[in-house]
Amino acid sequence: MTRIIEHFSEISANYDAVFCDLWGCLHNGKRPFDAAVKALEAFRDGGGIVLLLTNSPRPKVSVETQLDGIGVARDLYQEVATSGDSARSALASGSFGTNVFHIGPERDAPFFASDDIPDLAKINRVPLDQADSIVCTGLFDDQTETPDDYAAIFLEAKNRGLDLLCANPDIQVDLGDKRIFCAGALAKDYTERGGASHYFGKPHAPIYDLARNRLTQAAGRVIDDKNILCIGDGILTDIMGAQNEDLDSLFISGGLAAAETETNLQPNAQKLDDFLQLHNATPTATIGHLR
Structure with a gap:
């Protein structure tokens, strides 16, 4: 025990x-x-x-800014490591192609920033029918949606043999008093539907x-x-x-x-x-x- x-x-x-x-x-x-x-x-x-x-699917600098906004002082910690940075490095390697369909809110756009990882400049966000793979940083609207809302997208993606890069393996988190779904819930659902999901965060x-x-x-x-x-x-x-x-x-x-x-x-x-x-x-x- x-x-x-x-x-x-x-x-x-x-x-x-x-x-x-x-x-x-x-x-x-x-x-x-x-x-x-x-x-x-x-x-x-x-x-x-x-x-x-x-x-978090975001780069280190974005997480630090987010922590600033809710009152976590920077002198509390010496470093930050994010699932987003790990996944961004994998995406920049070319393993998931250069044209990707992004599932996630626009606030996660810093995921694709190339300031610190220049090879990310080669990555293009495109419609699903033009994509080499899917990058999932979260739900489009995590306040109202569930994985069931992505059934049609995942059916098309699976039929086209697209791999999914999951930038946040968490299934759910608590936002204040509300529990919301994360990218990991979508990746899990995609795998259960027969697709291939790849994870770069904990565990x-x-x-x-x-x-x-x-x-x-x-x-x-x-x-x-x-x-x-x-x-x-x-x-x-x-x-x-x-x-x-x-x-x-x-x-x-x-x-x-x-x-x-x-x-x-x-x-x-x-x-x-x-x-x-x-x-x-x-x-x-x-x-x-x-x-």
Whole structure:
């Protein structure tokens, strides 16, 4: 059974760096969680390195701007690694062709910016019938749509043999008090319909390779995996990704799994154990909310 802790400080001294998730851990899409900010500030002030590891489909600079807008200070963290940057590198390699059909809101347009990855200038966004592949950063309207709204698009895409690049493997996130679908939900649906989906964020290896590289740059040295802690509320992304990479993890049960684990301040121990067993998950420790 996972160890349930009251405060991050109970285990933080064991680590030199954290890979911390954003949505559900540090903020809810509208405002930062004060207790989480204080916990990370204390870790930073003690010499720890905070790297924000997110399945956001946006480039690092766009995520930093978004965090500025909701009140997360830049001095809280030393680096950011995004699913978007990992996926952008794959797209720039030419593996998905040069003409792509983009599924996602226009606010995700920075995904295609070539300022930091020049080869992205070769990528053209085109109608579906002209596309070599699909790039999915999210739903066109995540406030009203569900994966079912994409049945006709996916049928045509599958019949044409188009691969789908998923820039955000998350299935859902909580925006304030509302749970919305993410790109991962569409990629999952496309695969279930017989299409081929490719992922570059948590829990898949490419984003951890990117995170380690950026951590090394921030620290000025290589930090051993045993001294890195992954913090997150996604059992199938944050926690499974950590397990796949043989990294320690701190599960935030009061995020996406709040109902299943009956988390208010802290989880119900038996419900938590049942939930973890259901998903074959073994986080190093669990806490209701990062604090």
